Amino acid sequence: MAETILDGKIGERKVLMTNQAVARGAYEAGVKVVAGYPGTPSSEVLESLAEVAKEIGAHVEWSTNEKVALEVASCAAIGGVRSLSTMKMVGLNVASDSLFTIDLSGVNGGLVIVCADDPGAWVSQNEQDTRIYAKFARVPILEPTTPQEAKDLTKVAFDLSEELQLPVIVRTCTRLAHSSGDVVLGKSGTHEKIPYKKDLSRYYMGDVPTVERLLWLDGQQKKASELLEKKYKVNSLSIKPGQKRGIVSCNMAYNYAMEAATKLGLDDGSVAVLKAGASYPFPDEPLRKLLSQVDEVMVVEETSPFFEEHIKQVLFDIGRTDVAIYGRLSGHIAAAGELNSEKVTAAMGKAFGKSVPKLSARDEETFRKISEITPAREAFCWCAGCPHLGTFYALKRVMKKKGIKKFFNAGDIGCYLVAMFPPMDVMDTSFDMGASLAQASGMYHSGFDGPVLGSIGDSTFFHAGIPPMINAVVNKAKITMIVCDNNITAMTGHQPNPGTGFTATGEPTVKVEIANVARGCGVKFVEETDPYDFKKTCEVLEKAIDFPEASLVVSRRACAEIDIRAARREGRTLPVYVVDEKKCTGCRICVNDFGCMAIGFDNATKKAWVDPMLCMGCGLCQQICPVHAYNKKAEDKK
């Protein structure tokens, strides 16, 4: 992002990514404390604020995990300043313990939680619908449909939060978060700090106070509903007498619904539309108005039948169980998977009896042919020179050397999870943050007949890996823990973590050494290795696997991207490797077993070759090739 969220004049229209628009909204609302954890597609919100933290006088941090982030932000809000916490939707699971207490204590300064859903689970382990959390915790959740609305609703969220003394969630989703559009820049405001007063009736949660606070929370629901409907007017109902069909939608799904309606000719004034700017509290006033009038209603929403189920309740309450509902429960929309214009058009066409334009047989055939001849371009493989290549190929080599065919390697969330896929193929699982080390313990205690390992990244280690590491030691699981330390939180876009030695705002800070943490937690075998040193990494891994108790290896080398960017900045050339065709026997181990993306294989000459555009000179190929047919060649890069 070349420009910051501060660039531009008040009133100027600029193209901003939705995530940047949210950040801009927080700035305009006078945010003072920002705490989050990287998580696609939410990360840019905090990054945009970190970039300008000094200018706007805010404290912006990447916290160790989402629970810490929400607790930092929420207590800053209790301390009286406007605070923001950002995370992806599965991060809210980690922070949920905090959410269910902060909704009872309430806040003083406004607290906004930006939570990004991921319909289709493009970059997540599921497609949770954050609206359900809002209902569960009984806090409002706002639903933008454009970058401009994202900015506007973030500001509303802060005001609403202070009026209700409750956290307010602003929900984005992958397509919305990463889309960009024109946004009008507004003024920023300052807000008086609301002084903190000690109050055990709010800040101690247990027995009597809790029940009283639950009753207070219950009372806030009606207030929230009224404010959202009457004061902030976030819900918009377009309805005319005589309209017998209705559409209910929110967030990105609303955009697909409108595209579909236009395509099917339903934008002819025959359909009433409720666009919910807040999905909880439920937009009951406009919803009742719509449902009292229409005979059919189509619900377009992601990723659960949240509105659809509620609509059934409302229909019961208003005595109109004759209304036909089309949505997920009715089978018009699939139970899982991301929505798009095409799917919604097909579903709406079926629901309202409108024909959907279809491809001609000739075009179908052409597209089929195109699909057939178009080679895939992998989205999920390691960059050329990725240190994880070294770590996991060493593991593969050690197992082969020891003749071990059966081993269990629990993985986690980060770039290293690519070790699961062919050709590396040495990892068994990837569940949720920090699961690897505890899963390894579990598999060990189940009596698995082979070595048991757990692989975890540096950021994941700090996030959630320390408790299961201690658990393995104390509860005697003989597992080998491999910390893939590439010195950055890579997968989400290179954010700092406690091991990198700098903060979200770029200031130098304490560098926490993973090996020291492990030793301090009682792990008896802790050794470090450089994954670019193939021989050493094999030796260290073998020792760790042979060690009779829980062991830990820190395989440490900066992410290849860091090297490449530094070289480009400093005008250095990186070495490039080249295949010596006289030596190369065409055994294909480098492409079939190792799999660096810079290495190709020419079927005609039966020789491997290196793509000089991708090679960054790590030298692993030279070390792993059985005949060492790779040589270093310095060359001008691009």
Added chain:
Amino acid sequence: MTTTVKKKKLKLNILIAGVGGQGTILASRILSRAAMLEGHKVLIGELFGSAQRGGPVTSHVRIGEGIYSSLIPEREADVLLGFEPVETLRRAKYVKPEGVVIFNTKTLPPQEVKTGKKEYPSFGITLELLSKIAFKVQTLDASAIAMSTGSIRSTNMVMLGVLAASGIVPFRKESFRKAIEQSVPKKTLEANFAAFENGFNAKLD
């Protein structure tokens, strides 16, 4: 400045498809800034193949009124601007039957091809299939033009020049130039303008 009536009627969908690292995202930003300078509303939808370089990257640039989704529905792109042949094929379904495909002929073979597992589709068959589902298909070696201008990294500027000259995007050349100025570091301005000009004046096949 275009008249209010013209502004209301403009609805343009441009799909930019390429490989991570080719600068498709910067191209989409410049295009959207040019659109804003011309007084239009703009929405960009991005499809990141992965955070890593070398994966497929697509930008959906939607200009004008009455646009909801940031992603162009299938068969509704006025232009499919392909920075690489296979990536152009991959997004073929987005172009209108009466739309135009313009693509850079320089190939960047994906891993499947590099390791000999699959063949890179021939230029002939690529052209043939694309011609069947779009009104017009035009090609050029934008990478070669970029190289001759100074750096292969300005392939995106060349492609923008081609788009500007195509007549499909009714913006003044000055708007494009101003948008470039707003989007790149000052020291690279001359080089980027040069690449843009070369693309603008390029002859397409």
